[in-house]
Amino acid sequence: MDGTDSLTVGVPGSYGGRNVGDEAILTALLDRLRAGRPDARFVVFSRDPRHTRSVHPDVEAVAWEGVCREDVSEHLRRLSVLVLGGGGILYDTEARRYLRMARTAQNLGVPVFTYAVGAGPLTDETDCAWVRTVLSDAIEVTVRDEESKLVLEEAGLTRPISVTADPALLLEPGDRGTALLRA
DSSP states (O other): OOTTSOOEEEEESSOSSOOHHHHHHHHHHHHHHHHHOTTOEEEEEESSHHHHHHHOTTSEEEEOTTOOHHHHHHHHTTOSEEEEEEEEEESTTTHHHHHHHHHHHHHTTOOEEEEEEEEOOOOOHHHHHHHHHHHHTSSEEEESSHHHHHHHHHTTOOSOOEEOOOGGGGOOSSSHHHHHHHO
16 A cells, blocks of 8 residues: 555554553554654444544544444444454453454455454464464464463464564553543
8 A cells, every 4th residue: 555545553452441451552553654644544342432532533433332233343344454452362261352353354355454453362272273373364463461462372272473562561651541540
């Protein structure tokens, strides 16, 4: 994709739940992506879209929990890429919820990239199968620590996995944290 193409980035995660750590990850992720592509548009798949819009008024926030696949697919079809993560989202009973959305995106021709995800514990065979199937087809898999890499390898993922820093470590000093704490 060259600089003249419009870029729409989907970002699903545990956002909108008013967890300060998750919100810090989202803020850092958006800041990092904007630094590389200031013209990018963002669709954040949120647990509470109204809250997400209040903290990030320049993004489109949409609900994804409790929403049927067809409704989520309408949003996924508009994306240039789906960035899964960061945060600890790949663990027993929860991984398949995130990976189901990623697989739907892949089936619609939308590339999926994992960004500094945390993994584990991951022992449920259904969740491990989702990891192997979906992440094998991701354009890149990055995790936030060596332990998460080991967890994904033990789940049977055989493709290369890169270790990077937790996105929250990339936050620039400022007063946005105060607003997050108040919310």
